[in-house]
Amino acid sequence: MEFMSDMLSGADAGKPSLFELVAQQKMTELLEPALRHITSVYAHRYPRYLIRILNWHEEVYAAIMLVVERHYLRNYGGSFTEHFYGIKRVRMRQIGGSNALTRGDVWGSLVFLVGLPLVKSRLDQYYDRVSGGDAARLLGNVFSQQRNAGVASQAQESGQQLEEEEAAAARAADPLAKARRKIAALRVATKRMFQQYYPHANCAYHLAAAFYYVAYMFDHTGYSSPWLHLLGLQIRRLSAADYRAMDERGPAKSGLAAPPNGSILRLMRNVVARLLGGGLDLLKVALPLSIFFYRFLEWWYRSDFHRRVQQTPVPPPPMPMRPHPDGVAVPFDQTICPLCEKKRTNPAMASSGYVFCYPCIHKHVSDQGTCPVTLTKVDPAAIRKLYADA
Incomplete structure (x- = not known):
């Protein structure tokens, strides 16, 4: 990999290779789903506190990354993932003999690092809703045409309803009905226009990024993305002097x-x-x-x-102890829970060797401290859940 990196970067040792830039971009794309997974796991455990954060995950993530990216841009001259891969952003036009980032460069970078991905994510979600989502991609034009026909029929019905309301309002001298009808028609036209032209805009977005990647790889441009070109910033490797300056500056x-x-x-x-x-x-x-x-x-x-x-089979349980005469009777059908006398679900075994429903045995042991069949002492921590009920 180092050989390919040096070969593709040519004589300019400070220019990162395309492999480094792609790896940095992939790491950026992995941050959001990783944090979403962690948030969803804890949201299922504490829904009262975290369900709203999960519903607004994109906005919460953007707010967190705004703080993180601003910190790294101000102190290290690059984004979080760029600093991780040992690269930084530099100005092409020096100010005062220095090509370090200015305050405007930092905020401009934040717009494209945090703001643009958030807007694009929301636009993608909205397009999935108005275009039919996965069903439209799976079934193709047939589903899209049926959906569009349904939208058109709904728009026609709403238009007829608004016309009737407008006629009634005209008779009642209500001037707001015409304004409501214009607003509804404008919403329908905007939705149709977005559904028609957003795929082209999305395609142009990705083609622009791919074009700059190819041009950067063949040394036709020093900018690795159109957004950096707009900001007048280039990506460079951190030099030994940069690392020494970081060490001297401290935390x-x-x-x-x-x-x-x-x-x-x-x-x-x-x-x-x-x-x-x-x-x-x-x-x-x-x-x-x-x-x-x-x-x-x-x-x-x-x-x-x-x-x-x-698929590894669970080892057989220990030999059950002798039932106590005053204990709960063991059903003849071994799939029945001795406590609730119903079909056993979520099976769990006590240290005495008998199997019950987990909620039943856990509640009984927590209250009584004994096995309901043998009346021997059982610790709640000794209850073992069975994932293959034989």
Whole structure:
């Protein structure tokens, strides 16, 4: 890989290869689904607190990345994933003999790093709703035509209804009916126009990115994306001088830091700024690890190893103890729970060797502390769930 990187970057050692840029872009695309997966897992456990965050995940993620990307752009001259791969952004036009990013460059980069992906994600979701989503992509034009016919019929019915309302309003001298009808017609026309032209705009978006990638690979341009071209920024590798400057500067500070003036409030503010800056710096280790862990789990659950583990038969339970005369009677049908006397579901075995429904045995042991059949002492932690009920 290093040989290919040096070969494609030519004589300019500071120019990153296309492989590095693509890897950095793929890592950026993996951040959002990884955090969504973590949020969805905990939202199922604590829906009262996290379900709203899951519903507005794109906006919450954009707000978090706005803080993270601003921190890395201000302190390291590149986005979070760019700094992870050892590259930075530089100005083509120097200001005061320096090509470091200005405040305008930072906010312009944030627009394309955070704002543009958020807008495009919402537009993609809206297009899926108005175009039929996966069914339209699966069934093709037939489904789309049927859906469009349904939309047209609904629009026609709504138009007839509005005409009747307009006629009634005209008789009642209501001037708002005509305005409502115009607004409804404008909404229908806008939706049709969006459904018709958004695929072309989306195609142009991806073609522009691909065009710049190809031109960058063959040294026809120094810009790796059209957005960087608009901002006048290029991607360069971090040099040894950049790393020395980072080491000499020490831990990065957030924008909350201010010169000390002897007051306690200013001291607390600087302490919070240092902690925040240190926490954001820690993300360059924590987030990649979470992404790799997410990808590992995704591979594990799709692999044959996971299926083999699930198909491994559960070892037979220990020999059940002798039932106590005062205990619960054991049904003749071994698929019946002795406690609820119904078909056993979610089976679990007590340390005495008898199998019950998990809610039944857990509640009984938590209240009584004994096995309902043998009346021997049982610890709730000793209850074992069975994933292959024999």
